[in-house]
Amino acid sequence: xxxxxxxxTRDILPSxxxxxxxxxxxxxxxxxxxxxxxxxxxxxxxTELFLRSVGEVTDIVAKEMYTFTDRGDRSLTLRPEGTAPxxxxxxxxxxxxxxxxxxxxxxxxxxxxxxxxxxxxRQFHQFGVEVFGTKEPSLDAEVITxxxxxxxxLGLEEFTLQxxxxxxxxxxxxxxxxxxxxxxxxxxxxxxxCAGRFHKNPLRILDCKQESCQELTANVSLLLDKLCxxxxxxxxxxxxxxxxxxxxxxxxxxxxxxxxxxxxxxFEIVSPVLGAQxxxxxxGRYDHLLAxxxxxxxxxxxxxxxxxxxxxxxxxxGSSLPESKLTDVFVVTAGNVSAAEALRVVIAxxxxxxxxxxxxxxxxxxxxxxxxxxxxxxxxxxxxxxxMKRDQAVLRDMQTGGQEDVALTELASMLAGLVKxxxx
Ligand code: AMP
Numbered sequence: 001x002x003x004x005x006x007x008x009t010r011d012i013l014p015s016x017x018x019x020x021x022x023x024x025x026x027x028x029x030x031x032x033x034x035x036x037x038x039x040x041x042x043x044x045x046x047t048e049l050f051l052r053s054v055g056e057v058t059d060i061v062a063k064e065m066y067t068f069t070d071r072g073d074r075s076l077t078l079r080p081e082g083t084a085p086x087x088x089x090x091x092x093x094x095x096x097x098x099x100x101x102x103x104x105x106x107x108x109x110x111x112x113x114x115x116x117x118x119x120x121x122r123q124f125h126q127f128g129v130e131v132f133g134t135k136e137p138s139l140d141a142e143v144i145t146x147x148x149x150x151x152x153x154l155g156l157e158e159f160t161l162q163x164x165x166x167x168x169x170x171x172x173x174x175x176x177x178x179x180x181x182x183x184x185x186x187x188x189x190x191x192x193x194c195a196g197r198f199h200k201n202p203l204r205i206l207d208c209k210q211e212s213c214q215e216l217t218a219n220v221s222l223l224l225d226k227l228c229x230x231x232x233x234x235x236x237x238x239x240x241x242x243x244x245x246x247x248x249x250x251x252x253x254x255x256x257x258x259x260x261x262x263x264x265x266x267f268e269i270v271s272p273v274l275g276a277q278x279x280x281x282x283x284g285r286y287d288h289l290l291a292x293x294x295x296x297x298x299x300x301x302x303x304x305x306x307x308x309x310x311x312x313x314x315x316x317x318g319s320s321l322p323e324s325k326l327t328d329v330f331v332v333t334a335g336n337v338s339a340a341e342a343l344r345v346v347i348a349x350x351x352x353x354x355x356x357x358x359x360x361x362x363x364x365x366x367x368x369x370x371x372x373x374x375x376x377x378x379x380x381x382x383x384x385x386x387x388m389k390r391d392q393a394v395l396r397d398m399q400t401g402g403q404e405d406v407a408l409t410e411l412a413s414m415l416a417g418l419v420k421x422x423x424x
Contacts, residue, residue: 008114008122010308019311022321024107026153027127031105034146036129039104041085043111047075052293053084055260057200064112066122078111081259082128083286083302084293090132091295100133100298107307119277119309128283130302135287137234140265140301141241147269147281147303148247154310155319159280161247162268164224164255165235166203169263169288171228176202179220186216206254217254224253234264257282261289265301273316274309281305328379328419329356330372334365335385342383345393345411349381352416373398378422379415 005011012020031038047067054061066078079085086104089095095102107127114120129146131139144161151159166172179202183190187198194205194213206217227235242249249267257266268282283303290298329349333342342358349356357375359368365382372380382394393411396403406414 006122008116008120010121010123016311018321018324019314020307023127023154023307023310027105027107027150030146030149030153031129034103034142034149036103036105036146039086039089039106039130040108041079041082041089041106043109044076044078045085045088047077049084049088049293050077050080053087053259053261053289054081055201057197058258058260060112060258064114066111066113080110080112082106082108082110082126082304083130083259083261083289083300086130086302087132087286087289087293087295087300090130090298091290091293096132096290096296096298101139102132103129104131105129110304117277119274119306119312121308125307126304127307128302128304130300132290132298132300135234135264135285135299137237137265138241140238140285141245141247143283143301143303144238144242144265144267145245145247147267147283147305150305151269151280151310154314156271156280156310156313156317158273158317159269159271159313161249162252162255162270163239163242163249164252164266165227165231165238165264166256166262166266166284167223167227167231167264171226171231172203172223172263175221175223175226178226179203179205182220183217189216201260203256204258207256222253224251231264238265257284261286261292263287267303269305271309271313273313277309279306280309280313325376325378326355327357327372327375327377328354329381329415330368330375330377330379331356331358331381331383332365332368332372333359333383337383337385337388341388345381345383345408348412349415352412354412354415354419356415379418381411381415 050061050065060080065080068076070076086106105128109123109125111123113122116122129143131143148161167175187195191208191210191213194208197204205213255266255268262284264285264287266284269280270278271280281303285301287299289300290296331342331346346356346358359371363371378398380396380398382396387393387405391408392405393408394403395406
C-alpha cells in the first residue's frame with residue numbers, strides 16, 4: 001500500500017508532463033484570445049454547495065462525492081466539478097457588480113468516487129470556462145466554439161458536437177410529468193438505476209446506456225418538441241449562430257447532462273477513439289444556478305473538458321509534441337578539474353538563459369559524455385586541466401561533431417547566442 005497511489009489516482013510523471021504543459025499553454029493562449037481570465041478556487045467546498053447546485057438526486061451527489069468532516073465538525077467535499085465553486089466565488093465576491101459578462105476559466109483537479117477504468121479516474125483534471133451575466137444566444141455559440149478550438153489546437157480533428165436544449169423549469173416540469181405518464185406502464189422493465197430515476201430524475205432515463213432501457217424509450221415524446229416559446233427561440237438562435245460560424249453539430253434530443261442545474265443549451269463533445277468513456281467534454285447553460293444557491297438571478301453558461309481524456313485521444317490519434325529539450329549544454333570535467341568548478345560554469349550558463357547541467361555521480365569522462373548524449377544535449381563543454389590553465393574550455397557541437405577552444409569569459413554569452421539561434 002505504501003508504494004501504490006490510491007485507487008483511481010495517477011501520478012503525472014516527468015515523461016508525461018510535457019503533454020500537460022502543452023495542453024495548458026494552448027488553452028491559456030486560447031482563453032486570452034477569447035477574453036477569459038483565470039480563476040482559482042479551493043479544491044474543497046462546503047458540502048451543502050454541491051447538494052444545492054448539482055442536485056441531491058444526481059449520480060455525482062448521491063454516489064460519487066468525497067465528503068468528510070473536518071476537525072471543526074464541518075461537512076466538506078472535494079470538488080466533483082468546477083461550476084458550483086466558481087458560482088460560489090462569483091457570489092461571495094459580488095462579481096456581478098463588475099461589467100458583464102464575466103468570463104473566466106479554470107484548470108485543476110476534480111474528485112469523484114467513480115469506478116475507475118480507462119479514461120475514468122477518482123482524481124481527474126478539468127479545464128473549464130464559466131460566463132455569467134447574459135442569456136444572449138451568440139454567447140452560447142462562443143462558449144461552444146471555444147471548446148472546439150481547444151480540441152483543434154491540440155491536434156484533435158475527429159470529434160462530434162452534440163447539441164440539445166433541456167428547457168427551463170417551466171417547460172421541463174411539464175415534460176417530466178408527461179414522460180412519467182408515458183413510461184409508467186413499463187416501469188418494472190427498466191434497469192434498477194432507471195427505476196430509481198423514474199420519480200426523482202426521469203429525464204436521465206433517456207440517456208441510459210443500457211440497450212434494454214433505450215428500447216423502452218425509443219418512441220417517447222421528446223422535450224425538444226415540447227419546449228416553451230422562449231426556450232425554442234433560444235435554441236434556434238444558438239443553432240443559427242453555430243451555422244453562421246460553420247460549426248457542424250448533431251442535435252441529440254436525448255442528451256441530458258448529469259447535473260440538475262442545466263437549463264436551455266446542453267452540449268457534449270464526443271470522440272470516436274475513446275471507447276466507453278467517449279465524452280471529451282460537455283457543458284451548458286445554468287440560468288437558475290446562482291438564484292438556487294442564494295444569489296441574484298444571473299444567468300450563466302460553461303463547460304468542462306477532461307484533460308486526461310484529451311491526452312488519451314491525442315495519444316490514440318498519434319499526435320506528437322513539438323520537440324523541446326531540458327538540457328542545451330552539458331558540462332563535463334576531465335583530469336583534475338573539480339565538480340565545484342564545473343558547477344560554477346553551469347551556473348554562469350544558466351544565468352545567461354542557457355539550460356545547462358552537469359554530472360553529479362563522479363562519472364568518468366567517457367561516462368559523462370555518454371550521459372550528455374542520453375540527455376540529448378546539443379553542446380558539450382569539456383573542462384580539462386590544460387585548457388583551464390589557459391582560462392579556456394573545449395566546446396563540442398554534438399550535432400556536427402565539430403569542436404573548438406573558447407575563452408571561459410566568453411563561453412556563456414557565446415552559448416546563449418548559439419542556443420537562441422538553434423531554437424529559431
Ligand atoms: P462532467 O462534469 O461529468 O460533464 O464531465 C466533463 C468532462 O470531464 C467529461 O467529458 C470528461 O472528459 C471528464 N470527466 C468526467 N468524469 C471523469 C472521470 N471520472 N475521470 C476522468 N475524466 C472525467
